[in-house]
Amino acid sequence: MRVSGLLRLLALIFALAAMLIFIRSNVSSTMKTVRLPRWLSWTPTETRVPATKCGLSEPCPENFFAFKIYSGAANVVGPSMCFENHTIMSSVKNNVGRGLNLAVVNGSTGKVVKQNSFDMYSxxxxxxxxFLLEIPLGTLVLxxxxxDPGTKMNNEIRELFSKLGSSYAQQLGFxxxxxxxxxxGLKNKSPFEQYSKNIPDKNKYDGWPELLELEGCVPRKVF
Known part of the structure; x- marks a missing residue:
């Protein structure tokens, strides 16, 4: 081998060795700056969100009950009810059904009295x-x-819901x-109610209107 060729080979080997040393040095240095335990344990205090009962957007005042109610989504996802951070009814608990789902809660203690679902189609x-006639005075009704909550709805049922403070029971349909x-025993209309009419060309789902969400803080002894 000529001397010039040997020198070029040695120069190439030297360059490769220097590059390898440089890369290993930089990667090692970079890895040392990443401390996994520190990343896992670090939580910025400014982004922490205080927990609220039933996941409400704001906590309820003293002597108020927190609640959140979801209607069902079409005939696929069942409704759910949360009261004072306790899930009363939901698909997960397997205690909801087609039609109307009701829970009765003591208006003073917040204790669940009873709950049931009623098939309003068949x-x-x-x-x-x-069920409505047996509801005790001084209780909340979710x-x-x-x-479908409306096919078997009749005037007597509409009137009983109206007496509980509903503004939309008279309109409820298929x-x-x-x-x-x-x-x-509520003397006025309840402020806690949402209603969405089944309008085929405006429905969010195929054959059903949108899912509804209702949350709020209800004072003790609203009756």
């Missing part, structure tokens, strides 16, 4: 009537629709969406 409306919180 069920017997007398079951719902009896209502969430699912799939596949409408409805969420409501009222009380037995």
């Amino acid at each position: 069920g017997d409306p007398k079951n719902l009537i009896n 209502v969430a629709s699912y799939d 596949r409408d969406s409805w969420v409501f919180l009222g009380a037995k």
